[in-house]
Each structure stands twice: as C-alpha cells, then as structure tokens.
Amino acid sequence: MTPRIPRLALLLLASLSIHAVAAPVYEQAPVAGPNVGAVWTSHFNSSNSGWQAQDDFSLGANAAISRVTWRGIYLTNEAPCCGNGAPNTNSWTVEFRQDDGGTPGALAFSKTYADSAVHRSNATDGVFAGNPVDVYDFDLALGSAFAAEAGINYWFSVRSNADGFSPFFGWTMAGPYEAGDVTFQNSYANGVVTGTFAARGGDRAFALYDVPEPTALALAGVGLIAAGSRRKRSAS
Incomplete structure (x- = not known):
C-alpha cells in the first residue's frame, strides 16, 4: 500500500509551492x-x-x-x-x-x-x-x-x-x-x-x-514524505 503523506507535510509542501510563485x-x-x-x-x-x-x-x-x-x-x-x-x-x-x-x-x-x-x-x-x-x-x-x-x-x-x-x-x-x-x-x-x-x-x-530552485522544492517534498513514513512505522 502506498503510504499517505501526513497532513503537516501537505501543508508544508503547499507553503513551498505558494512561495515558488510569490510576488516579485x-x-x-x-x-x-x-x-x-x-x-x-x-x-x-x-x-x-x-x-x-x-x-x-x-x-x-x-x-x-x-x-x-x-x-x-x-x-x-x-x-x-x-x-x-x-x-x-x-x-x-x-x-x-x-x-x-x-x-x-x-x-x-x-x-x-x-x-x-x-x-x-x-x-x-x-x-x-x-x-x-x-x-x-x-x-x-x-x-x-x-x-x-x-x-x-x-x-x-x-x-x-x-x-x-x-x-x-x-x-x-x-x-x-x-x-x-x-x-x-x-x-x-x-x-x-x-x-x-x-x-x-x-x-x-x-x-x-x-524563489527556491525547483530541485530544492522537490528535495524538501521527498524529505517531508520520508519523515512522515518513518513516524507512521514508529507508531505501528
């Protein structure tokens, strides 16, 4: 089963995405x-x-x-x-x-x-x-x-x-x-x-x-997903 991304990770990713298209x-x-x-x-x-x-x-x-x-x-x-x-x-x-x-x-x-x-x-x-x-x-x-x-x-x-x-x-x-x-x-x-x-x-x-580079955004997203997966396994 594909692990779900924790709500906090989703919120942080959304924040990063908003920053990427921020005002000049x-x-x-x-x-x-x-x-x-x-x-x-x-x-x-x-x-x-x-x-x-x-x-x-x-x-x-x-x-x-x-x-x-x-x-x-x-x-x-x-x-x-x-x-x-x-x-x-x-x-x-x-x-x-x-x-x-x-x-x-x-x-x-x-x-x-x-x-x-x-x-x-x-x-x-x-x-x-x-x-x-x-x-x-x-x-x-x-x-x-x-x-x-x-x-x-x-x-x-x-x-x-x-x-x-x-x-x-x-x-x-x-x-x-x-x-x-x-x-x-x-x-x-x-x-x-x-x-x-x-x-x-x-x-x-x-x-x-x-704005942050696209690579930095991607790495941040991967890190958040990985952290969420670790917390889920620890709870199990």
Whole structure:
C-alpha cells in the first residue's frame, strides 16, 4: 500500500509551492495597453551586431534573484519599418551589471539560455506606431541566482539572439510614465560597442523574483514524505 503523506507535510509542501510563485521582489509593470509605449530594441543577429537595452533597479532587502519575467514585441525591419513580426529568437542573454555613476558598469552576471528554456505566452493585442502587434510575456528560471544587495543600484538586461535582424525583439515600456524614466542602450557591430544612448525614454517592463530552485522544492517534498513514513512505522 502506498503510504499517505501526513497532513503537516501537505501543508508544508503547499507553503513551498505558494512561495515558488510569490510576488516579485521588484517589478516595473507594463504600461497600460493597447499602446505599448516607447519600445527599445534588444536583439543581436548571428554576427553579434544589433542593440542591447538595459534598465536600472534597486531592492529594499537582499535577494537571490533566480527568476525573471519581461514583456516585448517582435517587429519587421523591412520598409516600411516596424510592422508586426513573428518570434525568431534562438537564445536569450540575461545580464546584471553594477552601477557606474548612473550608467551600466562592471558585469556581475551573464548567462545565455536556449529559447526553449523561456516560457513565452501571448499577453495581449497591442498597438505600436499605429500598427497592431502581438505582445508577449516571457518567464525564465535562471538556474543560478544573482545575489542582489539592498540599497545598491544595478542594471538588468535581457537580449534576444537570432540568425537575422528581421523580425527583431523590442522591449516594451513600463508604466505609468514619469519624467526621468530612462533606458540605457548600446549599439554593437560584430560584438563591439559602436554607440551609447543613456536617455532612451521610459522604463522597461520586467519583474525579478527570489524563489527556491525547483530541485530544492522537490528535495524538501521527498524529505517531508520520508519523515512522515518513518513516524507512521514508529507508531505501528
């Protein structure tokens, strides 16, 4: 007969599950639709040429950031520019940087993930430059956490990597817009920075989560079940 999981174990597992989908430790919620606001390119082609957008944040408490979410659209690059495009990402590069006097500084975390590791969902129908566009939400478990300290300014970046540059990924805006909300953006040619733009309008839409790794949750569950089984045998 399969042993039953003790009620306490079930309650603790439920608590762990709730924590795994807890509220973000930092969030810049998307601008109210259908207009997606100012959109900045964060996309490389196969020669590592393109654009990379970055936005700053700081936390009220220390956190081990192990899950990130963001929102964006795909746009065509053929004339006339910027019609709705289909997702063409092969991989995603996620970075955290230290702050250097109000601009992105030293690299603190960088990892590239296959597109299959990212959960993409249709968020809503949007409008960009007067054109209807598909708006997507993206969700990624980092696998290894980034330790962020309270009160320290950091820069977060997510970049699409693809074979070509049409369509290209655009990171949509957070809202409501406030004066002084800016995104830092670099242009690249063959992996080399060719331009910097420190005052792109509007914050980016993203959220950061401090959650336990799935393996830790599974091990905790196994431990609780085992402990319950031992107590049952002892009682017998």
